[in-house]
Amino acid sequence: MYRRYSAALVGVVGMVGALVAVPPVVVEESVPQVAWAACPEDVVVPPSVQVRCARVPVPLDYRDPDGTQIELMVSRIASTKPAKRRGVLMFNPGGPGGTGLDQPGFLVGRGLPSSVVDAYDLIGMDTRGVGHSSPVSCGFTVEGGYWGNIPPYAADDAAVTAQAGIAEEVAARCAATDTEGRLRHLTTANTARDLNRIRAALGEEKASFYGASYGSALGAAYASMFPDTTDRIVLDSNIGDTHLDRDGLRRYALGMEQTFPDFARWAAARHGSYGLGRTPQQVRRTYLTIAERLDGTPAPDGLTGAMFRAVTFASLYHEVQYGNLARTWQSYLDPGDAQPLSATAATPHPGDNALTVFLAVTCNDVEWPEGVATYRRAVAEDRERYPLYGAASANILPCAFWRYAPTEPPVTVNDKGPRNVLILQNRRDPVTPYAGGTLLREKFGQRARLVTADESGHGVYVLGNNACAVNVTTAYLVEGAMPAKDTACRRG
Incomplete structure (x- = not known):
């Protein structure tokens, strides 16, 4: 997820038939126009930004x-410049499971260029199952032992087996709480159909889209299923396909290996302040030393080696978090006498909704391997190949025990259509490594252009640091100036 850097770690902090291809056709005449009203109080927007919200009905099952x-809830920051207005620009911040009603306001507050704000009505939304859009819940609690989007680091085979037990229990709990039969209909394809329905409800012939992280997969599906009604598409920090599968999850470990050296250089340059190592190699050894010690003996405050690795991974999402990460490491070089963690029994998990949607979409989009032995082998391989985090991202998810089979194949990237897909990718990204951008570029063929920023972190446009990439993206959104060829942007 793009704007909440730790969202990939929310929580650290029955079969339904054969595959059926579902046509993307939507009868637009049946889509009611939206009625704008005040947004819910929890939709946070910057002062002086006028945001309105509305509800759009969509089929639970498009079959x-x-x-x-x-009902889906959408938000709008309307263009105040009719002469400059092009249409609507829909946003998705990632997840799946991330709330997006406040995403346009958040980006405006962080400096979204006024030329973009003038050119579009900015449309945020909670996608199906999320927040104010018919939310779903597996009933996760703080004490339940489920980590969230990324499984815990498995130090050995026994840890994989233990996680398999938790994963199986989670899958059973989700099925048991799904009394209205909604979970099986949370898919990327259905969410893309929802986007097209929202476009129609807004009275627009075409819609533009900006999606980051998982939002890149949703945008790729949307542009593939509806090439004739999508306008300008920007995909930022890319998973590499229209869905997250096991290969995509395992690439998180590659992303950490590629991004960690940036933090190691930062910390080494500040050894006098933090004492984590005078060279990047020493900083890396410090990380492994702390993690392995906590694997054997958790800290007095309850932090385990798996938690320490997860915190470090999440903190690589953006350089502004490096200082807090370094201070956290300091506390575990000499952990002192912190008190053990405690919690009230059955405390509702604050990320329950996001965790549930992530699982439903991820597990419904594609078949996942079922045998625990498959994950044991993968963890052993990736522990050696990617020592920093491989034994986490290769570990087992509840998808291995999910009670619903996919109702249709995952969306295939459609390389036939207008050249309207701009792909943005940092060279070093912990969760969506550079390989994801190149994979998606290859699949879209001549429909797409790739803009590579020589930067570190998760997210290129607006929150990124690269002037070249920001300028190219703004020119595309406002003027339609698609680069003639793939573009490499130097650092800064």
Whole structure:
């Protein structure tokens, strides 16, 4: 997820038939126009920004378009320059499971260029199952032992087996709480269909889209399923396909290996302040020393080696977090006498909704291997290949025990259509490494251009540091100036 750097770690902090291809056709005449009103109080926007919200009904199951309907909530920051207005620009901040109603306001507050704000009505949304859009829940609690989007680091085979037990229990709990039968309909393909339905409800012939992290997969699916009604598409920090699968999850470990040296150089240059190592190699050894010690003996405050690794991984999302990460490491060089963690029994998990949506979409989009032995082998391989984090991202998810089979194949990237997909990618990104950008560029072929920023962290546009990449993206969104060829942007 793009704007909340730790969102990939929310929580650290029955079969339904054969695969059926579902046509993307939506009968637009049946889509009611939206009625804008005040947004819920928890939609946070900067002062002086006018945001309104509305509800859009969509089918729970697009195979039965006249059946059960659910409501999606969307937000709008309307262009105040009619002469400059091009249309609507829809946003997705990632996840899956991330709330997006406040995403346009957040980006405006962080400096989204006024030329973009003038050119579009900025449309945020909670996607199906999220927040104010018919939310779902597996009933996660703080004490439940489920980590969230990325499994815990497995120090040995026994740790994989233990995590498999937790994963199986989570899958069973999600199925048991799904009394309204909604979870099986949370897929990237259905969310892309929702985007097209929202476009129609807004009265627009076409819609532009900006998606980051998982939002890149959603945007890739949207542009592939609806090439004729998508306008300008920007995909930032890319998973590499239209869905997150096991290979994509395992690439997190590659991303950490590629990004960690940036923090190591930063910390080595500040050894006099933090004492983590005089060279990047020494900083790396410090990381492994702390993690391995905590594997054997958790800290007095309850921190384990797996938690320490997860905190470090999440802190690589952006350089502004390096100082806090370094201070955290200091505390575990000499952990002192911190008190053990405690919690009230069955405390509701603050990330329950996001965790549930992540699992539903990820597990429903594609078949995952079921045998625990498959994950044991992968963890052993990646522990050696990617020592920093491989034994986490290769570990087992509840998808291995998910009770619902995919109802259709994952969306195939469609390379036939207009040249309207701009792909943004940092060279070093812990969660969506550079390989994801190049994979998606290859799949889209001549429909796309790749902008590579020689930067570190998760997110290129607006929150990134690269002037070249920001300028190229703004020129595309405002003027339609797609680069003639793939573009490499120097650092800064």
